[in-house]
Amino acid sequence: KAGVTQTPRYLIKTRGQQVTLSCSPISGHRSVSWYQQTPGQGLQFLFEYFSETQRNKGNFPGRFSGRQFSNSRSEMNVSTLELGDSALYLCASSPWGTSNTGELFFGEGSRLTVL
Amino acid sequence: DAKTTQPPSMDCAEGRAANLPCNHSTISGNEYVYWYRQIHSQGPQYIIHGLKNNETNEMASLIITEDRKSSTLILPHATLRDTAVYYCIVSAYSGAGSYQLTFGKGTKLSVIP
Numbered sequence: 001k002a003g004v005t006q007t008p009r010y011l012i013k014t015r016g017q018q019v020t021l022s023c024s025p026i027s028g029h030r031s032v033s034w035y036q037q038t039p040g041q042g043l044q045f046l047f048e049y050f051s052e053t054q055r056n057k058g059n060f061p062g063r064f065s066g067r068q069f070s071n072s073r074s075e076m077n078v079s080t081l082e083l084g085d086s087a088l089y090l091c092a093s094s095p096w097g098t099s100n101t102g103e104l105f106f107g108e109g110s111r112l113t114v115l
Numbered sequence: 116d117a118k119t120t121q122p123p124s125m126d127c128a129e130g131r132a133a134n135l136p137c138n139h140s141t142i143s144g145n146e147y148v149y150w151y152r153q154i155h156s157q158g159p160q161y162i163i164h165g166l167k168n169n170e171t172n173e174m175a176s177l178i179i180t181e182d183r184k185s186s187t188l189i190l191p192h193a194t195l196r197d198t199a200v201y202y203c204i205v206s207a208y209s210g211a212g213s214y215q216l217t218f219g220k221g222t223k224l225s226v227i228p
Contacts, residue, residue, distance in 0.1 A: 004158070035218075043159070043202075043218035056215055090158050103149075104216065106158030 002026065004093050004107035012113045018079040021110045025072050025093030032074040033104065034066060037088040046089075049074055078112075086114045119203045124223040127197075133190040135222050137203030140184040147206045148179060149216065150188045152199040159202065159218075162188065193226045200224070 005024040013019050025032050033056075034046040045058040049068035066076040072093075078085055088111050092104040120138040127133040139148065149164040163170055163177045165186075170177045176189040190197055202221040 042220055045215050045217065048215070058215070092158070103161040103164065104151075104159075106160070108158050 004091055004105055006089075006091050006107040006110050008110060009108065010111050010113075012115060013081050014115050015081055015083060017081050018077060019081060019112060020075055020077045021089055021091075021112075023074045023076075023091030023093075023107060025074070025091075026105055029093035029095050029105070030072055031094045032068055032072065033092045033094070034074070034076050035090040035092065036060070037090060037109070038084075038086070043090070046076065081114045083114050086112060088112075119205055119219050121201075121203050121219065121222045123220065124225070126225050126227055127190075127193045129195060129226050129228050130192055133193040133197065133224060133226070135188040135190075135201050135203075135224065136185065137188070138185045139203070139205050142183050142205050148177070148183075148186050149204040149206060150175070150177065151202045151204065151218075152197075153202070153221070154196075154199040162201075164206075193224075195226050195228065198224060198226045 004026055007022045023032055031050045033048040035043050036046055037043045046060055046064055047054055047066050048056040052068045063079045066074060068074045088109040090106055090109045092106045094104050147164050147166050150162040151159040152162055153159045163172055163175050165177045165179055167179055167183055179186045200221040200223050202218050204216050204218060
């Protein structure tokens with residue numbers, strides 16, 4: 001069974017640009033969560049999508065957005081990039097969402113560098 | 116959300132048991148304790164979770180105190196490949212059937228030959 005696939009793995013952008021990251025969950029999983037990891041702040045929750053609906057959101061500015069498609073694939077977008085957006089962006093899938101009886105399956109991440 | 120406290124780092128000799136402690140004194144009755152680990156440059160990996168009973172799987176054992184205010188993750192025979200950052204997380208219900216995992220700083224476990 002294929003794992004969670006994130007693309008691209010590495011990318012470099014400049015301040016003010018926008019970026020779109022993609023995540024393909026494990027087949028049959030309907031929930032996709034996104035996390036940002038930086039050396040200073042650690043792993044921080046961005047948002048979760050379940051059946052194409054955002055049902056949970058972390059404390060990030062509106063420049064960070066996402067969506068989920070009918071096949072459960074998800075994309076996240078960051079507009080007007082800032083230097084502080086440089087981070088590893090991780091996607092995690094789960095069949096039931098981050099429920100008390102489930103676990104999250106993480107991808108390898110997309111490493112974004114903003115110059 | 117219940118907060119967790121973990122030591123920033125620990126060493127363990129290869130082949131010995133690694134015991135990683137976690138304090139979660141404000142945990143609620145319906146909150147689970149999850150353990151994940153992250154090996155350098157990889158995504159976090161689920162290890163184990165539990166509510167109040169001790170749990171064991173092929174990777175580790177989870178011991179939760181009777182008052183549920185602390186827990187210990189046990190890797191019975193640590194190998195060099197167990198060197199990683201280990202996160203203890205208490206799940207919080209965020210409404211609409213969703214739970215949000217809040218990762219702390221974790222414990223950097225170094226397994227020494």
